[in-house]
Amino acid sequence: MKTKILTLVCFLSIINNVYSQERINADVTTAMQHASADIMKADITYLADDKLLGRQPGKPGYQMAVDYVVSELQKNGVKPAGEKGTWVQTILMRKATVIPGFSASLNAEGIETLLVGGKDIALTPNPIAAQSSVDAGLVFVGYGITAPGLNYDDYKDLNVKGKVVLVIRGTPETFPSSDAAHHQNLVTIQSNALAHGAVGVILCTATSNSRGFMNPRPSTSMLDSKGKLVSSSSYPFPKIKIVGMLSNPICQTIFSKAGKQLAETVTLLKSGKPQSFVTDFKLKASYQSTYTDFNTFNVAGKIAGTDPKLKKEFVVHSAHLDHVGVGAVVAGDSIYNGAHDNASGVASLLQITKIYQNLKVKPKRSVLILMVTGEEMGLLGSSYFATKPTVPVKNIVANVNTDMPAIIAPLLSVAPLGAEHSTLINPVSEAASHLGLTVEADPEPKENRFVRSDQYSFIKQGIPALHIKYGNKTADGKNDLNLFVEKWRAKYYHKPQDDINGIFDFEAGRKYAQLNFLIGYLVANDEQRPSWNPGDIFEKK
Template sequence: MGYTRSLAAGLLACVAVAATAQTPPPAAAPFTAEGMRAHVAFLSDDLLEGRDLGSIGHEIAARYVATRFEAMGLKPAGDKDDWYQRITFRRTVPGATPGTVTITGPAGEKQWAHATDVLVSIDVRDPNYAIAAPLVFVGYGIEDKVAGINDYRGLDVKGKIVVTLAGYPKGMPSEVGAHLSANKIEAAARHGAIGWLSIATLQAATTRPWAQRIRFANQPSVTWVGPDGKPFDRSYGMKGGAQLNAPVAEAVFAGAPKSLKAVLAEADRAGGRPKGFALKTSARVTQSATMTRVTSPNVAAVLPGADPALAGQYVVLSAHLDHIGVSPAKPDDTAETDRINNGALDNAAGIATMLEVARAAAEATDRPRRSILFLALTGEEKGLLGADYFARHPTVPAAGIVGNVNLDMPILLYPFTDVVAFGADHSTLGPLVANAVAPMGLALAPDPMPEESIFVRSDHYMFVKQGVPAVFLATGFANGGGEHWGKFLSGNYHNRGDDMQQPIDWEAGARFAEANYRITRAMADADTVPLWYRGDYFGDVFAADRPKAAIPAK
């Protein structure tokens, strides 16, 4: 999962509240602790070396999933009747010469190197770039018609480098804010900016200090390459930019009509949205990098629907297959040091759940009405890349994809008594999930950590961006779950401790698989497809012309 460690502190204080419904969906085939354990044991074995994108270990994992699909009698749903949707990725890493940021203004000129007080971005199209232009402060840099925000009003940024505050205004719904924050570069590009600089708010600097950010300074930037041979450009044509620590931010605001201190104070108030203005400074940003290409597959299979009128509709059960691979050696490591990040819970457990659901669905005597697409995704840990590629280049008709449940890092360390469906309040998938798991004595709990914006941080969100109602299902915080989540995220998460030596509760794993079978069958067998709620932000942005459901009365 693409979580960050900042989750851990907030998790420990959260306790879920239960909500249930009736109407049980079809009964499930048997789910066993042994079945779950066998899948996870293979996928998290040292032989696979952490299943990193483009690695032999990930290829072995992909073949394991494909052979399981074939043994179940499912139909291939990759490219050209294959199990695999093969994707090319471009991986770019900082070069030997560090990138730089130079600020020039009333206080003179000063330069900072990458990984000191600046973190210089990588451009996927041009590994060696240099941009120089006057600076314009644009507040949070948000522009969105549905949210009614335009931080660019009255500002001329064409040919300039924009300076934005990180994040989004205090008090804005976190999921909407996280989405808007992720689209800042696109907004700047629309207005003709050639680059960007980002400054942390007081809150952002506290929750994610500079020392934590700089630890990942030299991580590669990865993007998928389309069928036309062009890399997907998340900067939308802008050359590049940088994150700035406090000393550089002060230099940027030298001589400004409003001080950085005043701007940050305004942003720290609820609803505070500092207005933009031209700065008295200019910047030059340079970067050098090296590029390589790798390939890695999504693995896809379909269980065809039995109802001729509905078989052309697909409900998707997804989970990411990749993990983070082998950690770089440290100076005090020996030949015996374990550096493999096995990813047992993140996300071998999610894949195991999906495989057990697929098995049960294939063995059921009452076949589903709609088709079920089972999807093992690559590149989640590098930015939801495999899901993004599939959602934009689906191997089944795009109009036929009607709903998605995503499985990512189920914390199977305790006998859970509730589940969380992140995003449940945006569509009719919420009550569907509640009804499906109620016969098991499980409650659907509200999001226990809304401040973390989980709804926009895993693979299902790529389907949301194509207008598909989706949820991300996880074990809940009741019965000690919050403590187990917090302990995992502050310890074994993205670490070598996420292996088979953990005290994994395999009976909980079997129970989680059954819950997901019931949910998947409920989607596949329902009389109507999942619908966005009327007036929901994400439905209005990504599915404006599609039917909507009324929000149920509470």
């Protein structure tokens, strides 16, 4: 029996290899050799130059980046796929700030406790309503999660209609990493609160560390041409009247009044035991938001498919073009160049177009090359595109995203974030095998990288997507690349030191580009479009 099974396995392996060779033919392998480490270096060098001043949306440096990538796309034979036959999708971006001196208080049993802004409470500015107010009961809803597939619901047997919900950000320790990342996302938390009828969402600071209260940040949102809110990472639902955070001492007061211990509640929540309860408090607040509006741009190009029917469908390769601009001085430098984050990802997309330019027979489906804005402000550009794409959304079959691939060491293994949720894991495995790469699970699941880049915007629209990151495999066999990356990140990530003078392995960058090309090419050539695993959390009903 063992002999028969081994024979069958060998036979299936041979069939699979033949099938792979047919899909990845000599034309494809020859075209892939046109990916160039030297050209990647040149692209990153330009995009991360000081003269672009960190590629901040709305600033001249970002426009220089737009002009550069459009020129490169044209050189590589890509056609425009933006609005009205152009290369760009124009987006109105709004920066909102809460005007200081707002009023807020907690009320219980006729006793009013004033809340001091920047000390006791921090409010997120409303992107649409300049004047906002709320006067509603406060209900603690644990993590604010409703996850039937994981048999967990913080809202069970609670009526929060017309109430403000108090939430601790996190998930039970038993949640799979990508599910955990999705459920603790602020948009997911607010969406679930709204679905249950809540009018406000306030985060509870569960520890004594209240860092950031004295300097509440502005929020950035995107509007359509009529001023309607399209996307926001911090305040996406206009029907919610208040979004904010309470300090740890205030949360301790609320819990003590209910006869509960905050630390004990957190422990029980981590163990997967919901701890929701109705508090004795009402939250009252009135505040104003002020706005600064400006235009920014996504860049979109198209490589036409060859099948009469399937060419109407698209595989989207995305990378964010923006970075954070000029900021605090670190070691004598204030320009946050974003060489790795994400000039390297943009350069990778340009290499994909170079491969397609040299591919004699294009795939059946069309390929859309998308450089998005506002990723650093909360995935705004990709969210805008996924909501209002320049091609029919029903025709977008998959997204392959590239964000800070960390090209700092030889690429020997990869972690395809999100691919395990859909049939995209198959082309990932096939492409990786062709390039001699090992496929691994996310080496840093606690980083929540699955929801921290632009693939998440497509996933929320029901489009299978993935984000290729490095695996742990190293040439010395220690397989601990994450330790090196951790040290590298501490020195370079979101710092002015992330420029072209940092640590780079451009050959690894070339291989990343080849891998992402091949994944997209296999999807574009497959008769069947990718699909979610049956019953998956991200499957759009």
